[in-house]
Amino acid sequence: MTRPGETWFDDAAGPLIRPYAVTRGRTVGAGHDLDMLTLVVTVTPGPRLRHLEPEYTEIVRLCREAQSVAEVSAHLNLPLAVTKILVGDLITEGLLNFRAPASGDFNDGIAVTDDLNILQAVLDGIRKL
Template sequence: MTDMGQPLFDDAAGPLVRPYAVTRGRTMGAGHELDMLTLVVTVTPGPRLRYLEPEYSEIVRLCRDAQSVAEVSAHLNLPLAVTKILVGDLITEGLLNFRSPATSDFDNGIAVSDDLNILQAVLAGIRKL
């Protein structure tokens, strides 16, 4: 047992609250396609935070300025999968807005650009070599 005021973690053992406890046992998010590069920002004025867990209020505080999901994960010191679930909960509640990164079309694992001018410039540069 810990005394009042002592942290619930041990440097050697890590946090005593396991990630599955933070997400209440969930392994899937609220259906939002969140990438590690997805930007999230707090909605102002936003609805009242209904969650009591400290991770949720910390995410809302961190996202006053736009943050990527990876940055939020690093600040919280939580696995990315856990952070995606928590951020998804806040998006569903209307507390966060999100913008997914621009996607590229892929053909056999190689990104295909829609801008033919860029491809022509690259080809011209290669020919000069």
């Protein structure tokens, strides 16, 4: 039994809220074609945030400087699919702008790039998850 003020879980226990609860059960986003290299940035000045969930507030804060969806996912410690849904919600509300990856080449909806530095950074980010 835990004492008052003492937590009963540790960092290894993982998140207490399941990803499907964060997206309210949604598995598909708002229709924006986002991939892990899509850049998102906060609109300035942006409309008022209508969501009370802390994930939305954190995304808006993180995206004051342009971030890839993969970077946002890593910072939030959420799966990429969940992050895409949350970012899509904020784009729909006009709080975020997005831009496709710099490379215009796509293969089955996945951005193709020859820059090994970008690919290594993405791989490093995925490993941190």
